[in-house]
Amino acid sequence: xxxxxxxxxxxxxxxxxxxxxxxxxxxxRALRASGLTLTAVELPSLLRPGEVIPTLGSQSAFHTLLGLxxxxxxEAIGATFTLGQRFVGWAKNKPPFMLGYSSVGVPLExxxxxxxxGRARAGxxxxxxxxxxxxxxxAKNGRFVTGGTDLQGFAQSEYGYHLPAxxxxxxxxxxxxxxxxxxxxxxxxxPDHDGERMRAVVLSDGTRIEGDLFIDAxxxxxxxxxxxxxxxxxSWRSWFPCDRFLTGxxxxxxxxxxxxxxxxxxxxxTGLFPVRDYTALQQVYLSSDLSDDEAFEMAGMVASLPFNxxxxxxxxxxxxxAQAWSGNVIALGEAAAVFDPLDSVRxxxxxxxxxxxxxxxxxxxxxxxxxxxxxxxxxxxxxLRDFQCLHYKLNQRRDQPLWDRLRGAExxxxxxxxxxxxxxRGHMPMYDDEAFDEALWIAACIGHGLIxxxxxxxxxxxxxxQVIAHFQKVLGYLRQQVEALPPMEAVLKRQMQRA
Numbered sequence: 082x083x084x085x086x087x088x089x090x091x092x093x094x095x096x097x098x099x100x101x102x103x104x105x106x107x108x109x110r111a112l113r114a115s116g117l118t119l120t121a122v123e124l125p126s127l128l129r130p131g132e133v134i135p136t137l138g139s140q141s142a143f144h145t146l147l148g149l150x151x152x153x154x155x156e157a158i159g160a161t162f163t164l165g166q167r168f169v170g171w172a173k174n175k176p177p178f179m180l181g182y183s184s185v186g187v188p189l190e191x192x193x194x195x196x197x198x199g200r201a202r203a204g205x206x207x208x209x210x211x212x213x214x215x216x217x218x219x220a221k222n223g224r225f226v227t228g229g230t231d232l233q234g235f236a237q238s239e240y241g242y243h244l245p246a247x248x249x250x251x252x253x254x255x256x257x258x259x260x261x262x263x264x265x266x267x268x269x270x271x272p273d274h275d276g277e278r279m280r281a282v283v284l285s286d287g288t289r290i291e292g293d294l295f296i297d298a299x300x301x302x303x304x305x306x307x308x309x310x311x312x313x314x315x316s317w318r319s320w321f322p323c324d325r326f327l328t329g330x331x332x333x334x335x336x337x338x339x340x341x342x343x344x345x346x347x348x349x350x351t352g353l354f355p356v357r358d359y360t361a362l363q364q365v366y367l368s369s370d371l372s373d374d375e376a377f378e379m380a381g382m383v384a385s386l387p388f389n390x391x392x393x394x395x396x397x398x399x400x401x402x403a404q405a406w407s408g409n410v411i412a413l414g415e416a417a418a419v420f421d422p423l424d425s426v427r428x429x430x431x432x433x434x435x436x437x438x439x440x441x442x443x444x445x446x447x448x449x450x451x452x453x454x455x456x457x458x459x460x461x462x463x464x465l466r467d468f469q470c471l472h473y474k475l476n477q478r479r480d481q482p483l484w485d486r487l488r489g490a491e492x493x494x495x496x497x498x499x500x501x502x503x504x505x506r507g508h509m510p511m512y513d514d515e516a517f518d519e520a521l522w523i524a525a526c527i528g529h530g531l532i533x534x535x536x537x538x539x540x541x542x543x544x545x546x547q548v549i550a551h552f553q554k555v556l557g558y559l560r561q562q563v564e565a566l567p568p569m570e571a572v573l574k575r576q577m578q579r580a
Contacts (some may be wrong), residue, residue: 087445089445089446090117091117091293092117093122094108094118094122095122095124095295095299097298098126098250099246099253101417102297103147103431104413105431106436106437107123109260110148110441111439112439118531119262119263121257121265123254123264124267124304125268127300129246130329130330131328131330131391132246133354133361135241135244135365135425137424137425143432145325149256154249155576156577158252159245159248160245160249161337161339161355162225162569163241163243163340163354164216164219164338165182165216165217166180167180167342167502168343168529171346171475172530175530178528178529179211179214179216179217179528180217180525183215183217183481184237184238185211185520189543192543196507196540199532200540200541211524211528215232215559219339220338220339220340223339223569224563224569226240227566227567232392235559242424243341252480267286270283270285272281274309275409276408277309277310278446279292281306293446295409295411297410299416300415302416304441306417307402308410311403311404312403312407312412314401314403315411316400318398319490320399320493321469322367324368324396325365325373325390325397328361328362328393329362329388329389329391329392330391331353332359332386334568337355338569339569341354344383345476345478347378348366349370349389359389359421360384370482376554377390380392397419399466401459401463404451404455406448406565414434415428424472426465433458433514437457457514460513460514461516464514467493467496468522470492471492471499471500472529474496475525485512503526504531506536507535508537527574
C-alpha cells in the first residue's frame, strides 16, 4: 500500500563539486523561509588540477542573485571574464572567427541587421559580420566591455566567467556552511528505495540519512536517479562521437585575452581558457583516432605555452537521462545530462535544472510537478545540444574522417529546420527554452560560413546610400567605443584594489 503524500520538509542533496554546492545554496536562498531542512552529502571530488568552469554571457547576474559579491568572488578565486569564444581551424583556408556574447549591428528600418549585411556582402562589402559586434571587436583588440558601459543603443553586451573550479567550489562550500546547511562527507552512498520512492541513502559507515526529497548531483553515473524507474540513458553519440576529455593547464597568458579559444585539429578540438594564474586547457578527441599520449602531445602543440604534465583524461558519452525527475528523486547537472564540453554548457545546464526546480519545487511527496519539469528541462537540454550540433555540422575541415563524419551526420530535426530556413532566406526560428539567443545562432552560422542565399525582400527596399551610411555610423561608433575601453587586466586590477 503506497504512502499518502506528505509535505516536503527534509531535502537530501547527494553529490559533489559545483553541482552539489550550487544546489544547496540556491535551494537555501530561494526557500529558506519555508522551513526546509537541507542536508548536503558530499562525495569525493572529480575535479581535475587546473580545471576551469566557463560560463556563458547570460549568467553574469547569477552570483548576485545567489548573494555572492562578484568583485570578492573574482578576486578570491583568480577568475577572469570572457566576452566570447574564438573558433580557429574549423574551416580549412578560412580565418578564425569570434563568437561574442553581444548583439551584432543595429536593425535598420526595423529589418534585422544581418539581412542588410548579407545584401551588402553580395554587393562587394568586405567587412566581416563580427566587425559589427562590440564584444568581438573589443576582444580582438585586447579590450573588455565592462558591465556599466553605456552603449547608447548601438549594442547589447554580456560577459561570462572563467572560474577556476577548485577554489570556486570551496567558496560555495564555505557559503553553504555559513548559511547553516548540514554537511556530511561520504566516500560512497547506497540508495535505499522501494519502487518510485527513495527512502534514504546509507553511507559507507552505515549512517542512514532519510528524506522526503532527494537531489542527485553525483555526476554522470547518476548514483540515485539511475535506480529509479524510467531513467535510462539516451545517448547522443551519433552527433557527438568524441569520447575522451583531457584537462590540464599551462602557463598564464600575457596579456590576458578576454575570450576562450577553441582550435579544431584532425581528431577533435582544444580549448584554452585563460584565468589569472594559469591557462586551463580542455581537449576533446576520438579515442579510435588518437591515443592519450598523442592527445597530450597535441595539447602542448596547440597551447604553445609551457604545459604542465599533470593532465587527466576522462572517458565520456554525451546524452541525457530519459527523465530527470522520477518519484522523489531529481537529478541535476551531469546526473541529468552529460554534454560534449563544447560551448561551455555544463554550467548553463545545471542552472537551468535548478531554476526550474525552484519554480516547480514539490508541495508534497506526491511530486505531481514531475511531468511538467521533465518536459521543460528536456526541451532546454536539447536546445543546448542543438547549438553544439551546429558547430560540428557546419565545420569545413574536409577530407578528414572525423570532421567529414560530423558534417555528413543528419542533425536533430530541430537543428536541420533552423539551418534550412536560415540558409534559404536568413530567418532563424527560435524554440522555447533556448539558452543561446537568436543573435548567437545567426553569428555562429555566419561565422562557420553559412550565408543565406536570399535576404528579407524588405531589405532591398532600403536605398543603398542609407545602408552605407548606417554601416559607417555603426562601425565608427564601435571603433570609438572600443578605443576607450580598458584591457581586462586593468579591470581585474581595479577590482583587486576594491576587494
